[in-house]
Amino acid sequence: MWEWRNIYRGLLMGASDVVPGVSGGTIAVVLGIYDRLIEAINGFFSKEWKRHLKFLLPLGIGVVLAVGLMANLIEWLFEHYPGPTQFFFLGLIIGVLPYLAHKADMKHKFKGQHYLLLLIGAALVASMAFFQASESDPMQNLTLTGYVLLFFSGWIASSAMILPGISGSFILLIIGVYTTVTSGISDFRIDIIAVVGAGIVCGIIVMSKIVKFFLENYTSGTFAVIIGLVIGSVFVIFPGVPKSDVLMIVSVVAFLAGLLAAWLLGRVEYK
Template sequence: MWEWKNIYRGMIMGASDVIPGVSGGTIAVMLGIYDRLIAAINGIFSKEWKTHLRFLIPLGIGVVTSILVLAKLIEWLFEHYPAPTQFLFMGLIIGIIPYLAQKSEMKTNFKPYHYILLLIGAVIVASMVFFKSEETAVIQDITTGTYVLLFFSGFIASAAMILPGISGSFILLIIGVYSTVISSISNFQLDVIFVVGVGILIGIVVMSKLIKFFLENYSSATYALIIGLVVGSIVVIFPGIPESAALIIASVLTFLVGLFFARVLGRIEYS
């Protein structure tokens, strides 16, 4: 049976992946489909590949649609209203943490070393805030070397993207190709989109196999680390106190909207 409701889930994930600092993996956790997503990606090469594709294809449609349709809007919002936009995602992430703790059965399953893992995960992601990287100009002269760079950038970013708390877009920003990738999406530059896309797909498959192993064999420890990564991402996303009163009010409102939607999504996805 096709899981068409994954289209809206994919659209939320796609919108988040455009913003540096917001992780598609975090959104998948927020939506309650992270472990299923990992299992489905790994299951493509199994006998039940049709079942997994019925899960992944609607999700992929949502992600691609969102990126293509919302790339310009998200790019504009992030450029002109970064604080309210980031506070919206902060609200979403903070609001979903109680549901994530409930799903992992933190109160009954977590031992002291699980909380240490949680802290380690939070510190690892939070420390990314110190990686200052100025956005570079769009690469105009595309050569073979550029394609190689874009392929491995997609591979590395997607490997990070599937981990909660680590933003694939932020990795692209650090590497220096974020502007080039976003511009290619906005302007339908198919050669760049194809090369980066192939790198992303291969990276997701490779990383998902590693995550699947840990989810199956060290479930509580993996969830502890995941919660830590999610908590740490709040530090990365936090843009600081807005400069004007109007922006402060707007940021508070978007933060509350994020909390509200997190509560709604939590009830739908984790019930």
Template sequence: MIEWRNLYRGGLMGISDLIPGVSGGTIAVVLGIYQRLIEGINGIFTREWKRHLAFLVPLLVGVLLALFLLSNVVNWLYDNYPNQIQFLFLGLIVGIIPMLLKKSEYKKTFSGQHYALFILAAILVGLTGLFQEGVADTITTYDASTYVLLFLSGWLASSAMILPGISGSMLLLIVGMYPTFVYILSDVVIEALIPLGLGIVFGLLIMSKIIKYFLNQYFYQTYALIIGLVFGSMFVVYPGFEESFMLNALSILLIFAGIYAAYLLGKLEHQD
């Protein structure tokens, strides 16, 4: 049976993927579907492909609808109220950490190696914030070399998208492809969408297999890494305060709104 609830889940993931520093994988963890997402992508080519597609198709539709229909809105908000958008997502990230700690049963399962993995992951993600100011021109003409570049960019972005705490948009910003990514989506440039889409598909298939292996073989170590990635992303997303008292007040309100939203989403998604 098709899981129509995944439409809104995918919409939230799609919106988050438009914001540099915010990970769609993190939102999947907030929603309680991260492991099912990994299993679903890996299960496409198995005998149970119908069940996995019933989960993935509405999720993908939700992501695509958000990317194409809301890219201009989200980017307008990000251009005009960047701090407030970042504080909202920061609240979501803060709100998810207790859920992750509970799921990992860290008090019982974590040892020195787990905390080392946590710290390493947090530092690595935090360091990506040093490169987030990169700006590049938008690519509007295409040839063989740009098609390859778009394919590789899609591969890189999608590999990051399903890692909690690692922002695909942030990596595109670092390599100078984020403006082109937004332009292609908002203007629906078909000839550029094809290589970009193929790169995204290949990236998802390969990275999901890697993550599934580690979840199956090293569950608690992987969760220590995931928690570290999410924790480190707080330092990337945190934008700092502004001079305007009203904007800062709105930012504080939104971070608490994000924390409460994470709590409500967690409660909703885990009630069945």
């Protein structure tokens, strides 16, 4: 059976991937489909590819629609209301932590080494807040070197996307190709879309195999790292204390809306 419900899930994941600092992998965790996503990507290259295609295709449609239709909205929100928008995503991410802790059965399965892995994961992502990521002008008149850079940028960014807590868009910002990629999508530059897309597909395939191996063989340790990555992303997204009372109120409301969204998604997805 085709899982057309995945279109709306893909919309949420795609919209989040546009935002530097927010990970599509985190949203997959929020939606409760992270394990299945990893399984489906790996299973697509097996004899049961048709079954996994019914999961992945609707999800992919949602992601593509979100990137194409919602990128401008997300960029507008970050341009005009950056603080409240980040507080919303902050609430969304914090809201999923209780579910993660429950799924990992932290009370009974976590030992000292697992909490150490959690701290390492959190520190790894939190340290990204200190990277100087700045906008650069879109690359013009691309050469072979430019296309190679875009391919491997897509590869690295997509590897990050599939890990909760690590933002693929933020990786593109650090590399210095974020505006080249986003403007290429907005202007429908087939060459840029094709090269970056090929890198993204390769990165997702390779990273999903790595994650699948660790989920199957080191389940508790992998969940510890995932929880740490999600916690660390809070430090990356946190925009600082609002400077005015009005902005403080709006930010608090946005944060609570994010928590509510996580709770509602939990009611829908985990029942």
